[in-house]
Amino acid sequence: MLQQAQYGFHGGIHPPENKTQSLQLPLGQPPLADRLILPLGQHIGQASQPLVQIGEHVLKGQPIASNNGFVSSYLHAPTSGTIVEISEHQVPHPSGLPEVCIVLQPDHQDQWIERQPLVDWQTLSATQIIQHLSSMGIVGMGGAGFPTQVKLAGSEKHTIQELIINAAECEPYITADDMLMREKTDALIQGIQVLQHLAKPEKTLIGIEDNKPTAIERLQDSIKRLGANIQLIVVPTKYPSGGEKQLIQLLTGKEVPSGGLPVDIGIICQNVGTCVAVYDAVHLGQPLISRITTLTGNAISAAQNVEVPLGTPVSHLLQYADFDATELERLVIGGPMMGFTIADTSVPVIKTTNCILAATKKELPQPAPEQACIRCGMCEQACPAGLLPQQLLWFSKSQEHDKAEHHNLFDCIECGACSYVCPSSIPLVQYYRHSKSTIREAREAAVKADHAKVRFEARKARIEAEAAEKEAKRQANRAKAAASTTKAAAPATKPAPEKAAATSASDAQTILKKLKVELALTSTKLNKAQKNLQAAQESGDSDTVATLQGQIAELEQQKQAVQQQLESTHVESTHVDNATNVATPQTNKPAINASTSVTSAEVKKAKVALAIASTSLKKVQKQLAETPDDEALKEKETAQIQAIADAEKALQDAQQAETKLDAADGASPAKKPAISDALKKAKVDLAIATTHLKKAHEKLAADPDNEELKARVTSREEKLAAAKQALEQAQTQDQTHEKTQEATKEATNTAPVNTDALKQAKIDLAMAKAANKKVEKAIEKAKELDLPELAGLEQQHQAGLARIQTLEQSLQDMNQGKTQTAPAAKKVQVDNPQKQLKIDHALAKAALNKVKREIENRRKDGASEAELNTQGLLDKLAQCEDKLAATERQMAASETE
């Protein structure tokens, strides 16, 4: 059962042990302190979350702070008493920074909360027991204070070959684990059995240094007595054999991979103190509220181990152990090799405090002044991690952090062996700590810098895009202004338009040329910068690379902006060129980003269609003004309005498609067509519903007593309302979408808003007219039935008429606004009657085609002749055919002229 370690580890030192002083007296039980100070961060990870209020009375073992995250721990009241304070207090930490602590004033009743041991732990699952350990606040008691539940949770994912119990206690002076093993041997073995149940290891090994013969004897005895399946392995006394990695190497010959955890190689390592705490938690239901601590050092006359409640101030323990304040020079928490000094004796004992070393000046004198490193290599011989400490010192001093990392700085366990042997008294570990923290800070800073860089670049791109957009808008406005001046001047003098247009065209050409030159320049600059960048990258000059990269990004932006401008100007100039020839009210609507001729052609086509529709509308409206009571004309007008809307829609779609091609960063460019489709569909639905309603109304008028018809009217009305709502929704959607697109749509946004308003006005007008018609019908019906609501209805009718009037007025205004230059265009048209005729011919042809298509579609859908008739489509067809014939005749006549 008793074995010697078969393996060894590199380096190691043999400092004076100084362990006998604190083993002269039995385990002491100091009286309870007046105040127990319980820091919320007694472990590695997140500080615990307080569960109690000031003034609250708590019982011994009652949880007073809970887990606050995955790597965190519970905290319990070490005795019964009152919470008197939750505030910052000095804690045992190398930084010396205060931390939030719960301060408990004991009531000296020592009254336990009801304890709930896991009597049947052998039947419980590992998860349940680990949960229990977590709620009992168990953390690793060897020094780091890693929450035990987290460590054990790792065993569920890995097959554990060895469970290693660390009983080495290699640090000089400390005897807390030795005393624990002597006093609580059975509890230790039973705690290990619980851990065996949890981790299911193939082997369980206790590693203990050969300088603890009493503990070894008792452990052997207990293992035999309890029949535990545990191997006791004695390792030679050498610092730092108690280091987790070194003990694993000593007992198994395996090495924990660099940057990994023991669990990665199937090993779990637990301190003996933790095993006893596990026993207490599982077998007795007691949380971790006390620990064994060594009080030692020559400034104490009664050096001993004590079992103290957590939170007991160090000063209380020093007094108990009879210390000499005048002799005390250095107060170390932990052992001399890895412990840290504290300046304030009011700090409390926490879960990881294994030793309080009160040293005199003679015992631990001031370190000698640091001398130069002579690279004697003694540190290398002592390093248990197989590092080159002398090289690491060199790199740390000269801030060559990359070299230090390459020499595995982060594998340093900070055991202090190198500092111990250094003949030049160099505080090597301190240099490494400094380098490590500098590197960690640099890493964090690098991550932050990366984020900042991404954000900065996004911002820069955005600002540049905005600037380019503004510039493009300005250019467009300038071109527009030039064009409109030309056209405004047109009516005054007849030959002016061509001239002005020509001037503006030549202006545009100049701008175009200038832009082209600019583009060429920018491209050259960009190429040069890219070449420079390549050279800089090859030479590894990171500063220059960064600058050049910035420059290139800027140049690329610039180039893009110039290209955009160039394209928009190109389109504009084409438009200006065409202004004298093409009679379209949309001429000066700036079309930008025409990247492909296909989409440009589409836009043009759509514009032509829109112009045709607008013209027909106007004609119909004129006719309507002459014969206001003509129902057929009214219907025609509505149809035309619809046609205009469709044409506008098509134009917009085409323009959008065009914009989409260029605007790579545009806000969800694919969404727009879908929305437009929805809008179109909603409009069509609305038209159909309106027609259906009208038909139903007519039928109802013919047969007013038909209940069935009435019901149909109501349902139709409902449908209409639904369709209207759908349309509205689609419109708002369309609008919001347009708003989001405004950034990329640039100069186009003013025109669409206008057309939108126009469309809205037209729709309003149509709706008002339809509503009024309904009211008229209602009046008729009321007259027939002699209903009392007649007066009200008539009033409504009047109001409706007034509304129609205002709407028509505003529509006209808008049309005028939209086609401000229409008179000029018309003049031009008048000047060229042949062309006008041709256009009329084309219009008529288009209208005819449309009607024909419509009829065909309906036939396909199976609509009967009668239905077609009622819808006036056939009439329309005849009309269109007549018109076409008329225009053809006219054309022939003019040609003969």
Added chain:
Amino acid sequence: MALLRITSPHTQRTGHRTAWIMQMVILATLPGLLVQTWLFGWGTFIQVLIAIATALVCEAAVLKLRGRSIMFFLQDYSAVLTALLLALALPPSVPWWLTVTGVAFSIIVAKQLYGGLGNNPFNPAMIGYALLLVSFPVPMTQWFGAYEVTAANEVMAFTDSIKLIFTGAIEGAHAVDAYTIDAYTMATPLDAFKHKEGLMSSEAFATLPALQPANINAFFWINMAYLAGGLFLLYLRVITWHTPVALLSALAIIAGFFYIIDSSNAASSWFHLTTGAAMFGAFFIATDPVSSCTSNRGKLFYGAGIGILIYIIRTWGGYPDAIAFAVLLMNFAAPFIDYYAQPRTYGHKEAKKGLKTGGDNP
């Protein structure tokens, strides 16, 4: 009760100070110094005193100029050791100003101008030696013969030695022909062997006075004295075995190889190890920690390199012995070797090499 706040480890660092290391090395040279004085007269002893005095003065002067604490640095004994090692390497008969020049150059240029102890890339003593050997080749190659083989058949008296070193001539009662300087000096065995001028090895050993057993034995005893000193340092763990063992093995192996090929012209391994400054170089010069390799594996390469260079320079170079140049050449290579001779760190599958980052992902 003002509590000290000091970083770990908290230990009583009493022994193993840098000064202690230097003192131990100085102590370890004493057998060699004694044997040299016994066999070749007081010359070496006087040179040591001159050198140490010069070194302390130079070191103090430069420290003063650099604004450093003079006593703190003088107490590390490094200047004394440098001077001692250089003086031991010099022929006993060189004039005083030559020693002073060499030591001053060692301390001021080779050590302090590079930043003082711990920062000198080259072995300061060997820099001084190399300077003197190149600048003053004649006095630097004149050794006293061992007392049994000189014309005077005795070692020079203390007063005569002082006179010789400080005035360059011997006067008074002994100033007769037989007592001129030539009566005392002769080539070292290595020098004699190198310049045997077409003689076979056996003929050279039979005829040349410097290769007589008495003279060879004298050098053998000097080497044994330094070997003893070296073993003492190994016992104290002031040095590790890597450099001397690698050096001596490499020298022995390469010498043995050429001896087997051509035993009539080449000297044996034993001759190479015991008649020159091989032991002195292996245990006292090559082990200078500051300028040598620092990793254990690096020390093996470094030592072996010196051993091979010693043989090459001795056999085909222009100098009879080659410790200084071999050590200086390997000083150049030491940092580079260190980068490629890193030990395998715990938790890593293999040792890292060079300075490239990455590649080692266990």
